[in-house]
Amino acid sequence: MPAPGPRPAWTPSADFVSTTNIAWLMQQAGVDSYEALHAWSVGEREAYWSLALERLALRFQHPFSRVADFSGGVEHPVWLPGARMNIAESCLSGDPGAPAIIHQSEGGNLETLTRAGLASLVGRVAAGLVRAGCSPGDAVALFLPMSAESVAIYLGILQAGCVAVGIADSFRPPEIALRLKLSSAVAVFTQELARRGGRDIPLYSSVVAAAAPRAIVIGTPAPLSRPGDMAWADFLPDRAQEEYVAGAPMDPVNILFSSGTTGEPKVIPWSHTTAVKCAADAHFHHNVQPGGVLVWPTNIGWMMGPWLIFASLLNRSAMGLWQGVPAGPAFGRFVQDAGTTLLGVIPTLVKSWREADCFAGLDLSRIQAFSSTGECSRADDMAWLMEQAGGRPVIEYCGGTEIGGGYLTGTVTRPCVPGTFNAKALGLDMVILDEEGRPAENGEVFIVPPSIGLSTTLLNRDHHEVYFSGTPRGADGRVLRRHGDCIESLPGGYWKAHGRADDTMNLGGIKVSSAEIERVVQSLPGVREAAAIAVSPTGGPSLLVLYVAGDPASIPGKDVLQEAIRRDLNPLFKIHDAVTIGALPRTATNKVMRRVLRDQYLAKT
Numbered sequence: 001m002p003a004p005g006p007r008p009a010w011t012p013s014a015d016f017v018s019t020t021n022i023a024w025l026m027q028q029a030g031v032d033s034y035e036a037l038h039a040w041s042v043g044e045r046e047a048y049w050s051l052a053l054e055r056l057a058l059r060f061q062h063p064f065s066r067v068a069d070f071s072g073g074v075e076h077p078v079w080l081p082g083a084r085m086n087i088a089e090s091c092l093s094g095d096p097g098a099p100a101i102i103h104q105s106e107g108g109n110l111e112t113l114t115r116a117g118l119a120s121l122v123g124r125v126a127a128g129l130v131r132a133g134c135s136p137g138d139a140v141a142l143f144l145p146m147s148a149e150s151v152a153i154y155l156g157i158l159q160a161g162c163v164a165v166g167i168a169d170s171f172r173p174p175e176i177a178l179r180l181k182l183s184s185a186v187a188v189f190t191q192e193l194a195r196r197g198g199r200d201i202p203l204y205s206s207v208v209a210a211a212a213p214r215a216i217v218i219g220t221p222a223p224l225s226r227p228g229d230m231a232w233a234d235f236l237p238d239r240a241q242e243e244y245v246a247g248a249p250m251d252p253v254n255i256l257f258s259s260g261t262t263g264e265p266k267v268i269p270w271s272h273t274t275a276v277k278c279a280a281d282a283h284f285h286h287n288v289q290p291g292g293v294l295v296w297p298t299n300i301g302w303m304m305g306p307w308l309i310f311a312s313l314l315n316r317s318a319m320g321l322w323q324g325v326p327a328g329p330a331f332g333r334f335v336q337d338a339g340t341t342l343l344g345v346i347p348t349l350v351k352s353w354r355e356a357d358c359f360a361g362l363d364l365s366r367i368q369a370f371s372s373t374g375e376c377s378r379a380d381d382m383a384w385l386m387e388q389a390g391g392r393p394v395i396e397y398c399g400g401t402e403i404g405g406g407y408l409t410g411t412v413t414r415p416c417v418p419g420t421f422n423a424k425a426l427g428l429d430m431v432i433l434d435e436e437g438r439p440a441e442n443g444e445v446f447i448v449p450p451s452i453g454l455s456t457t458l459l460n461r462d463h464h465e466v467y468f469s470g471t472p473r474g475a476d477g478r479v480l481r482r483h484g485d486c487i488e489s490l491p492g493g494y495w496k497a498h499g500r501a502d503d504t505m506n507l508g509g510i511k512v513s514s515a516e517i518e519r520v521v522q523s524l525p526g527v528r529e530a531a532a533i534a535v536s537p538t539g540g541p542s543l544l545v546l547y548v549a550g551d552p553a554s555i556p557g558k559d560v561l562q563e564a565i566r567r568d569l570n571p572l573f574k575i576h577d578a579v580t581i582g583a584l585p586r587t588a589t590n591k592v593m594r595r596v597l598r599d600q601y602l603a604k605t
Contacts, residue, residue: 006494008415009383010393020287022413025051025426034411034423035493041426042448048427049079049452052280056314058090061246070450074479075468077450079249079273086244087253087272088158091313092119094290099318101148102293102338106195106324110337113148115313118155121148123240125156131237132214132230134186136161136245139255141180141188142300143167143207146321149218149232150300151309153189158253161245163269165255168301168510169194169201170572173209180212182267182460183255191218191232197325249273254306255459258401259504259513266402266466267459274404275310277427277453281405282311284426286342286371286395287412290316295335296344296371297326302510303401304344304373317341327352329360336362343367343389346374348508348541350381364389369412373397375506376497378540379419386418396421398485398497400511402467403428404453407445408487408495421495427451431480432487437472442488444501446471446480454481505534505542507573514594520568521546521561526554531584533598535576537605543576547597549583577601 017023026032028051029040041048046067053067064083072078096116104110113121134140140157142164144150157164165183167176180188190207193200204217208225217224218232247253252269259265282288294312296319298304312319320338322331326349335343336359343364350372353359367389372382373396382394393416399406407430410416411423424430429448434440447454457463471480486498499505504513517532528550534542548555556564558578565573579601585593 006417006420006490006492008417009386010391010416012412012415017413020413021055021283021289022287022411024055025284034414038424038426042429045427045450049276052276052283052427055283056090056276056279058085058276058314059093060085064249068450074449075464076456079452083249084246085249085272086159086161086246087275087310088122088155089244091155091309092122094316098291098316100313101151101321102318103148103321104323104334106198106330108323110334118152120240121152122155122159123242124236124238125153126159127237127239127241128235129156129160129162130241132187132235134160134162137163139163139165139183139185141165141167141183141185143169143176143188143190143203144300145169145194145323146299146305147323148321150189151319154300154306154309159241159244161247163252163255166301166305168299169203170299170570171301172568172570173206174568175570176206176210176212178264179257180210182257182264185213187214187216188212189216189218192220195324247272250456256303256306256401259511259516264460265516266461268401268455269457269459270306270404273452275314277404277451278307278310279314280427281409281425283315285397285406285409285411285423286311286369288312288315288317288342292317292341293320293339294318294342294344295320295322295338295340297322297349298344307405308344327358328356329358332358332362335359336364339366340364341366341368342371344371344373345385346508347372347377347381348375350385351378351541354381354384359388367392369393369395371395371397373399374510375541376499376536376539377419381540382418394418399425400483402455403447407447407483414493417494419496420490421497422493431474432489433472443486445483445485445487446474447483448474448478449481499534499536499542505544507534507542507544510570510572512570512573516569517544517565517573520564521548524556524560524564526550526556529584531592531594531597533594533601535598535601537602544573545576545601546578547581547584548578549581552580555580
């Protein structure tokens with residue numbers, strides 16, 4: 001008799017299940033269980049994506065001849081061959097009077113931008129880019145918080161046929177400069193200041209310090225410090241561009257960065273089809289329906305920023321954007337007043353909300369589901385979160401920038417167990433293998449390609465080398481794709497995440513490589529070598545631990561190490577512990593054995 005699965009904290013009723021987007025898909029596929037639906041979606045990939053495209057009602061300026069061409073192999077699929085499209089056009093279609101963005105700044109009033117209002121602003125941005133001399137294919141960066149303006153700029157870049165480059169506004173000038181160089185950006189949108197928690201964070205000055213190309217700056221009461229830079233008001237023309245510059249479905253529309261196992265981030269292009277993956281995951285797994293409101297504290301430089309744009313607008317829903325620190329009573333009231341139906345989180349945020357009782361006395365009854373991504377979840381924090389909306393489920397969502405969404409997630413048609421996944425993502429399959437490449441219940445995840453959303457190229461690496469070279473073969477000799485997450489399969493069709501198998505980590509929902517952190521630390525006087533590891537002694541979000549080797553009398557203290565990371569990399573990366581060591585353990589080929597350090601640290605805690 002099979003072992004019982006973990007105990008659910010929420011179970012959907014049959015009446016509720018019948019109203020879901022998944023129920024519609026099951027009817028179309030002629031199946032009566034989620035397991036059968038997933039098997040169908042990966043066995044009949046073209047049929048699944050055809051129905052997803054139908055459901056999303058995307059606009060094409062020229063139709064595709066078929067859903068996919070796999071003649072080049074699973075590493076090189078061609079999606080929607082023959083089509084011409086601009087995904088921004090689909091984002092801005094629908095009821096012009098419906099809300100597109102509900103937004104509020106710290107200390108400000110709740111405001112609403114309709115789909116017609118957003119389309120007008122997007123068209124003006126596109127016209128401004130043309131007037132400024134930008135051509136289709138040019139890369140244009142955004143170093144901005146997630147705001148109504150940044151959404152309009154992002155979609156305006158796409159409407160003009162250019163490529164948006166997302167740079168998280170928490171990065172410091174050296175990292176900004178690196179990302180601008182890697183993407184060959186010809187211009188950058190930014191703003192003078194971002195206000196968070198009552199503090200003004202300078203953004204434009206960081207762009208200047210990064211020696212960025214021409215900047216368009218929002219909020220500039222004083223003269224700009226560089227010739228050639230433009231104020232937002234001067235850039236924005238009165239008349240909107242009506243044309244949506246069409247491209248092939250797999251042409252790049254967005255460049256994002258994801259840390260690998262070296263100091264330089266991977267440069268990952270998203271295409272028009274990546275947006276389809278975002279929207280389909282939201283539609284089927286998060287049950288997003290027209291008229292909803294999606295609130296997800298994120299940034300245009302991380303994948304969840306563009307994901308939120310596509311997940312909401314392509315599903316004819318609105319996004320809710322809070323300008324400020326997503327914590328405290330003011331943020332809680334925004335979640336309530338915006339009429340949030342889906343609230344996205346990272347586990348670190350939930351912990352802080354729980355400690356501050358962020359939603360005390362508020363009515364969150366409109367929330368239909370939560371979604372959690374970026375880190376491993378703590379079950380007790382997620383159970384608390386569910387209670388805030390009267391017991392609504394949490395959709396755990398695990399994927400990556402190079403996937404365009406999730407490979408392991410949840411569905412509201414199955415019982416929810418806090419801190420676990422209850423579904424493989426539709427249209428995409430995975431296997432769990434041990435260190436010998438054998439199927440296992442607890443081990444490293446490998447993706448079974450192809451799928452819409454999966455990257456097919458990197459701009460600064462050999463894509464095959466990063467994702468396919470040296471991977472074991474799956475059942476029947478199937479090609480597998482490397483991903484790097486450690487996942488445990490639980491009884492009853494559930495899964496639990498255990499962090500990363502490689503030398504990358506998620507800190508506060510941000511993916512960063514050990515090498516990026518080590519590069520900063522090793523630049524300090526007194527540091528001979530360093531190793532960065534992530535640990536989770538009690539489960540839940542990862543904690544950063546540094547091992548530092550050098551002369552004990554001259555090794556800098558934890559405060560100095562933290563300041564260097566704050567100044568040169570990202571102030572959001574907090575050091576949990578710094579350990580002095582005589583020498584780092586290494587393999588015979590001189591590779592640092594971070595797993596040994598991780599095991600040693602956990603053995604002492």
